[in-house]
Amino acid sequence: MAIVNCGNIDNVSWQNEPDTYQLHNTVHVYSITISESLHLLTLADTLLSEAEHKRANSYYQQKDRERFIISRVALRQLLGKYLSQAPQNIVFSIVNNKKPYIQSATQPIHYNVSHSGDQILIAISHYEVGIDVEHIHPDFDYEEIIPTCFSALEAAQIRSSNDPRHTFYLLWTRKEALLKATAKGVDDDLISIPSLHGVHEVGFTHVDWVVRSFVIGxxxxxxxxxCLEFETIAYYHLL
Known part of the structure; x- marks a missing residue:
């Protein structure tokens, strides 16, 4: 049996970009505010692949196209710095579990991307990593999906919380981040994915995991x- 350790990180200090792009035993998390990063759209023709251009053009809504382009340009720029490669030369591929990886990587490096509303999060690590961000929608009827996605204990925690809506989204992001880190599909049994604060024994992985939650504005x-072997997380705001 493996363990999953869930908890919060209070008062996250978002820093400017690092002086050197070395991971060591640290997970790097980048926050990107879409409305402040529209200048990245001008780099699309230079940096994005033909497949990425095709995918961008498949979005009907302009805001969805812009979000995709900004996230891919930022991802390529960041990975290029970690790998000492030109961003446009990075080659992405997909493994059998549909998790993306960097085919052109010269060292072990993993990444994950999430977006919601005006925010994009990118996590970069030497080992598998998963990240999720959610905009707390004031009108979303979260009660409707609690029975199919949360255990009885999790449902009780949400409903007894001082802020049930915030707690719902917090626990949801923990489940999503763990699913993405372990490469379990979103169709897997969400109820079995732990999200409550504390240490949980799980049978779906042989690796010990940490899940940490935080507020972004x-x-x-x-x-x-x-992975549990990593000791710290560094948080950066990409300008």
Missing amino acids: DGYVGSVGY
Whole structure:
């Protein structure tokens, strides 16, 4: 049996970009505010692949196209710095479990991307990593999906919380981050994915995991899932 350790990180200090792009035993989390990053759209023609251009053009809504382009440009720029490669030369591929990886990587490096509302989060690590961000929608009827996605204990925690809506989104991001880190599909049994604060024994993985949750400005919550052997998380705001 493996364990999953869930908890919060209070008062996250978002720093500017690092001086050197070395991971060591640290997970790097980047926050990107879409409305402040529209300048990245001008780099699309230079940095994105033909497949990425095709995918961008498949989005009907302009905001969805812009979000995709900004996230891919930022991802390529960041990975290029970690790998000492030109961003446009990075080659992505997909493994059998549909998790993306960097075919052109010269060293072990993993990444994960999530977006919601005006926020994008990118996590980069030497080992598998998963990240999720959610905008806390004031009108979303979360009660409707609690029975199919949360255990009885989790449902009780949400409903007894001082802020049930915030707690719902917090626990949801933990489940999503862990699913993405372990490469379990979103169709897997969400109820069996632990999200409550504390240590849980699980049978779906042989690796011990940590899931840490944090607040990103007003109205957003995020969680990152990573291997227990990593000791720290560094948080950066990409300008």
